[in-house]
Amino acid sequence: MNRLSPETLLQLPESVDKPAYERNCVPIRIVHLGAGAFFRSHLAVYTDEVMKKGDTQWGIMGVSLRSPGIDRALTPQNGLYSVLELAAEQSRLRVVGSVVEVVSLPDEPDRVLRTLTQPQIAIVSMTLTDKGYGYDACEDCLKTNDPDIARDLQNPRHPRSAIGVLAWAVAQRKRLGYKPFTLMSCDNIPANGKVLQRVLEQYIQEVQDSLGDKELLRYFLDQYACPCTLVDRLTPPVQGKDIDWVEQTLGVHDAAPVVTEPYSLFVMQDWFSNDRPAWETVGAVATAHVSSYEKLRYRLLDASYLAIGYLGYFEGFATLYQAHQNPVIRQFVAELMDDAAATLGKRPEYDWRVFKEEWVRRFDNPELRVGTAQLRIETSHILIYAIVPAVAERLRHGLSIDRHAKVLALWIRWLMRASEAGAEPLDDLRAGLLLERVNAAGGAHADPYAVVDNILSFEALFGARLSKDAEFKRAVTAALQQSMVAS
Template sequence: MTVMTPLRDELNAGSLAGLPAHVQRPGYDRSAVKTGIVHLGIGAFHRAHQAAYTDDVLASGDLRWGIVGASLRRGDTRDALAPQNGLYTVAIRSGEGEDLRVIGSIGDVLVAPEGPDRLLAQMTAPSVAIVSLTVTEKGYCHDPATGELDEKHPDIVHDLAHPDQPRSAIGFLAAAILRRRMHGLPPFTVLSCDNLPSNGRTVHRILKRFAELVSPDFGAYVASEIACPDTMVDRIVPATTEEDRDRIRSELGVADAWPIMTEPFSQWVIEDNFPSGRPAWEKFGATLVEDVAPYEAMKLRLLNGSHSSLAYLGYLAGHQTVADAIRDPGIGAFVPALMNDAATTLQLPPGADVEGYKSSLIERFRNTALKHRTWQIAMDGSQKLPQRLLGTIRDLLAAGRPIDRPVLGVAAWMRYVAGTDEAGNPIDLRDPLAADLRQLADEAGLVADRLAPALFSVRAIFGTDLAEDSRFRDAVISALARIIEHGASAAAASAAAATGHLMGHGEHS
């Protein structure tokens, strides 16, 4: 691990000993740590979640699993952490107070565009056994509706033409796997920690197709030799604010350029498939299983589906944070009702307490200490809707059950895409498809039976089945009309109270 010269007045190796006694800090020799993991997408979530689990492993005495992180776009994380020797604070917040912990598992942060070859060299190091990812849904360069590689994605086109100068996570994985094979090194395990359905199988499918486009032989190698375990990750991590930085500085007595705010809850369910070895994460709270799918579906449909719905409805109604939105009477009644509908589509994991899980989610949403912004959750909706809401809707349609509640989340996203909230304030739409979505919305106008059909045309979100299903189309148009006419809170209250039954053949009560 890289250890740089300490700087004064900053959190770094030299200032650790002087931190207040209540601040937890690394007690192991960081200079003796080996790099066993390269992580692509070194954002706030990874630093609050996987890096914290790995810090526990290092503290237990197993020093093989240090992390080198990589940013695939910008250098802001590197710029913040490099002067701090990779150290940063995790502030665990609840209504009972705040616990501070300094994490030491990240030894270096690379910036891929500044030196692709340096990152590839690190991924090819013999000590590296795992390459993990939190690159968000859009970072997989795939079609969210089908889960297949988007072969026309500009980064994929570039990476196939310039394999030694990749831009995408998929391009880096393929180039590093090929180099390791050429050097006779065992392949690393690819560990996706993003909110994708069957994320391991999804990245394996995407990576295999990319490799096939390089050569049939390489495609066959990836298919047979590269392990991509499924995972489910869960922890709420709001964006850090200047107020957060100021308060952490007052607590530590030194500046931390990028502390991380999070909640006490953390969950990590992992398919135990690591041919080249792995840290003993299960000793520190992770769950190792044969089949992640039931856990993943419960989280995606109960937590993520309600989180996105709450974010769109809440933002439209003027609520800046999740805690404010869940306290809105209409939205607060709607979210648990939505969870109840989604729960009927689940095959629960062994011993699951679904009622307890739903109750815990509501309590987490009500955590006023987090200040999790609805706008942050609302980002990248085109990539999130298929797995968070549309899978639930498909299953409910197949069972002939009501879809009025989950389609309200879809309709709220459509109203959000229209570009203004209910007070007429402009919305800063952040989405890979933002330009196309705004053009469709602007041309249609804020009219439900024009706006919804225009957005149904985006096959990357809705596919062809939902876009052509009259039951789905009618329900979304009706929900969107209610939001436009009565507002998000009133529409949520109405949906929460609804008891209608889907009759099929396009008829709704």
């Protein structure tokens, strides 16, 4: 079977959406670090849509930071790949053309560094995952003991970490007199632009003398924009049946298809130090402040994910879709969203009800391959943004916290089960600390009052004031007791 390529692109069925612009003339103006499936289902698609509308000056170089697999798959295809949107009514297949080059940083570091110092580069975007930033969230600082960061701090002129590469590029562009590019994080991290700016600030401060420029930090802080973004699109692993479906539909082989959902969200802080694509013309939201959208997403969507994850677990549902079809869980999630919405305040920039409707439709997509187990990963980190602020706000206004308390109670009950010998390990960075507190209260057979007190007194999660709030403890304890009686 022939392979997807510029030559076979013209032979694809008319039902397949594909780039009609001339890709041979597209310049690279965006470098994206972390060319994985999420990037290719999200930012590359938004950019492709802009280019289809006529602004074809936004070719992307995708940089693989670890595995060389993706560049080896996409280079023979000249960057072309397909995106399969799974939906209940009718799945949709498209070919994306915005990625014009794909390289591996470990294999071709000099090529990546050369491209970053080309004058036409306007944006360096990235999906590094939490670890890729070398960021210590507890201390709000750069992890100087991170192996990759530590190596680059010792040898900043030959960097291999993403942060080291960016700092080197900033120094070289300053030396060459080139206009700064925008540094745009597209990771699912609260205030991601501020995190990126923070770690780069501390890294540059450490290496600017070694790079021969004592004014580099001041220049970076004055000239380089690091906008915050809010991004969302579920991208499950590709399965064999997906590959078969793509090949049957295209009539050619695609070595790197992406599977995703119809839903997509892209909110960006409109703070750029160079040109940018008009992403807002193809569905993105440009705003002065992303934080209000973050609050909406965490308190409504992420809190719902936690609720479905734990309600689904105790009711025996394996997937998000299955759990949400249960009438009791569906009603609970809808009411939890309403409770959370009451803590948002007046937000003229959006209607939260529209987002709620979109997210409910998302949950009702039977093709969406999301397990309830996935929804419980890193719960202690998520509840800091999704549950705790909403609880504090509702308590402050004398409102009921029963639904939020139930989510926390089910989480605690799950921790109690996880404390048993032979239980599946917790996928949570605070697993050891949490289980220590559960075991101190009696483990799987802990007294509800004792275990709730031990968990809610964890000030790193709940804060000093909420950890001591009597009504908060009463509501969670009552919910835990009710859950244990019902089981």
